[in-house]
Amino acid sequence: MAFSTQSDNDDVVSEINITPLVDVMLVLLVAFIVTVPLLNNAIDVKLPKTQATASAPDHPVTVSIDKEGGVFIDKRRIAPDSRDAEFARLHAEHPDAQVTLQGDEGTPYGNVAKVLASLERAGVTKLAVLTQPGE
Template sequence: MSFSTQDSDEVLSEMNVTPLVDVMLVLLVVFIVTTPMMTNAIKINLPKTDAVATEKKKDPVVVSVDQDGKFFLAKNEVAPELLEKSLQDVKAQDPEVRVQLQADEGVNYGQVAKAMASIERSGITKISVMTAR
């Protein structure tokens, strides 16, 4: 025999939400699956062309500072006060010039800062500082 603690005369007033939760989860899964497919709905046939050779980049100009604090522009020694003028001449020939700054590990930081300032004042904006691995 089983005993029941509820009176059979009372009406059950609670709503069963389990079917509602099941339906919501199914809808969520459907939206998650179909949303990425909706973004690629436009079909476009792109035109075909011949391969185009990319523009070969010119080698960068190398500015070096050796351990004695001497400045070099493309392996030619340059006086510190003439470095900016020399770089302006290089920029006049090629406005898209790139500069690589190489400095000896033991050189005074002030010399490297002077070289960087000369590069900046010459109007060159593409500069990379080279280091050893």
């Protein structure tokens, strides 16, 4: 804080210098703007475009399928032979969790169908398929 006094008057006029506060807030705002997009899913998936629907819940479990057919649960790659066990464990730990499925646009439908079947066998009943808003 900076205090200024007038030499011909004995009253002290106190003023708060807000310039450093504004500088710090702008730096924090820029840091927030830069880091928030990086907090999204790290799996590079090109989503197909559809018309917009209702929004997803706050903290869903994300199952991703890349264009090579690799399956991920929240950025963690799972082996094809352990897919059913992983989904069953996921459902046992979080029975009410909504699972969001995002498949790359170039993924063959067979890969997506296998993952959907595994999720159904595991008992997952709340499933949303993510797409990009488009046309």
